[in-house]
Amino acid sequence: MDILNTKFTFQDETHDDQKAPIKIAFLGTRHPHVKYRFAVLDKMGGFEFCGFHEEVEEIASELAKRLPRLPRFNTAEELLNTNPDVVMIHSLDPDVPRWARFAIDHPAPFKGLFLEKPGAADPADFYNLAEEIEAKRPGLAVELGYEIHYSEALEFARKVIRENVLGDITTARFHGGCPSGAGMDLWQSIPEDLGGIMQTEGCHTLENVIDLFGAPERVVSSIRKLPERPPHPVVGWIPDLFTGTVTTGEFGVGTLLYEDVCSGIMEYPDKTIVLDMTAWEPTEWCNEWAIDIYGTNGSLHVIPDFPVGTLYLREARGSFAAGETKLSTELPHGTSNVPSCYRKQFRSLFNRVRGTASADGCCDLQTNVKILKVIDAFYKSANLKQWIDV
Incomplete structure (x- = not known):
């Protein structure tokens, strides 16, 4: 960059x-x-x-x-x-x-x-x-x-969940990962870390989970290095701090320092949420990250960036009409808006520094403690091949 x-x-x-x-x-x-x-x-x-x-x-x-x-x-x-x-x-x-x-x-x-x-x-x-x-x-x-917490698509999701318009939510799916090649980045391959994408990128996805639904009671997971496959062209990777994103070169599935894929089940008293991660997405950062939430009155489908939000309701509730409601994005549809996410995050922090805002709705210390407890439980579950209480 x-x-x-x-x-x-x-x-x-x-x-x-x-x-x-x-x-x-x-x-x-x-x-x-x-x-x-x-x-x-x-x-x-x-x-x-x-x-x-x-x-x-x-x-x-x-x-x-x-x-x-x-x-x-x-x-x-x-x-x-x-x-x-x-x-x-x-x-x-x-x-x-x-x-x-x-x-x-x-x-x-x-x-x-x-x-x-x-x-x-x-x-x-x-x-x-x-x-x-x-x-x-x-x-x-x-x-x-x-x-990504500050994505307009996540703001849309929070509004839907807070207004309780979906009815009884029974299940949800959260997908995350990184573009093909990016799992080779130094920042995904730190020897002292627990692992790779489940820790370094799964933390983003779990922040979304915990923001919308809180922490689960227990989890079971599979975190795997897959069999080695022949190299294929990368989407992009960052070899060091200053070169920028490199879109040339080839890497193969199964050659990362850590996991290629992760999947897990998170149990709540009233719902089950599944999570899956891959280090080999075929598109740019965040474009495949997806949230799908299913309730008795409707469903919600969100992609953080390029921001997309689609809500379907059987009957009108809260501030939402029956039928389909689509998120009206700040920039033309199909345009990345990540700089706005960074800006909103800074505004949140700086307003707290100036004493003009509270810590409600931010990514603070205790939020991260919850995220890391779930990540820790995922790795322990994969290692022990059993359910782990959070």
């Missing part, structure tokens, strides 16, 4: 000149989403970039060249001494808790902390981190990097 020449724009962005700009520090820059988030902030405006610190010299030097307006600091201590309002951590999974602990132990009085998902290589490490943050920094606004 060419950070300084991104094509999207936010023409409706306005700022209150009476409010001081929010100061942002980037502590750790090894995850590729750091580039997207910088680009979105750059388009939004109204912020002051304190700078960044990255302990890998090659990455730090290259990032400093590409982002001359983002000062480089040689130590994390020096960076946090600038007294940022928000600290953003985009390290690899094993290092996110380490840098988060460094930040909360530093005397800088920041009010917001942004952590790249899933927040840790080991779920238990994040449970402990959440307790430490809440004890040492009570009231701190914390956001995990689940930008």
Whole structure:
């Protein structure tokens, strides 16, 4: 991604000149989403970039060249001494808790902390981190990097579920994954992690599940490496932080460090939800992610991006008419709107930092604790081949 020449724009962005700009520090820059988030902030405006610190010299030097307006600091201590309002951590999974602990132990009085998902290589490490943050920094606004939560399609789904228009919901299906080739990315292949797509991408899908229905009571799952197959052309993959998406090359099913597929059943007192993941989707990111919910009065079908939402009701309920209702999208149908997801997430976090909004409906610490407990249960179930209580 060419950070300084991104094509999207936010023409409706306005700022209150009476409010001081929010100061942002980037502590750790090894995850590729750091580039997207910088680009979105750059388009939004109204912020002051304190700078960044990255302990890998090659990455730090290259990032400093590409982002001359983002000062480089040689130590994390020096960076946090600038007294940022928000600290953003985009390290690899094993290092996110380490840098988060460094930040909360530093005397800088920041009010917001942004952590790249899933927040840790080991779920238990994040449970402990959440307790430490809440004890040492009570009231701190914390956001995990689940930008898809802010998709207009998910907003549509939340409205449908909150208005209880589907009747008695008996089952739902959630699908997620990554484009063919993307399972080879460094960020899907971290040796210290529990696994691959179920942890690194399944966390997004489980955030949607928990957001709409809460955590399940118990799960059973299958997480598999499939038999090795001949290489085929990739959709796209990211070999390092700066090359960008590569659409050439071939990889084969069964050659990943971790799983190719995952499937699971989540039991609730009144419904059953199934989840499936693949590292070999034939299309671009999120285009195949799907939510299908079935009730006695209707059904809901949602794709996060390119955003699609289709509701069918037998009889009118809530604010929805009988028959078919389609989501009216912000951009022309068939257009990705991921930058808007990032922007809405920032607005949510920054409003909490300014004290003008509550934590309701955001991706906070305890939401991530629930997500990681389900992920942990999925891997334990697959290993033990039995049901696991969450």
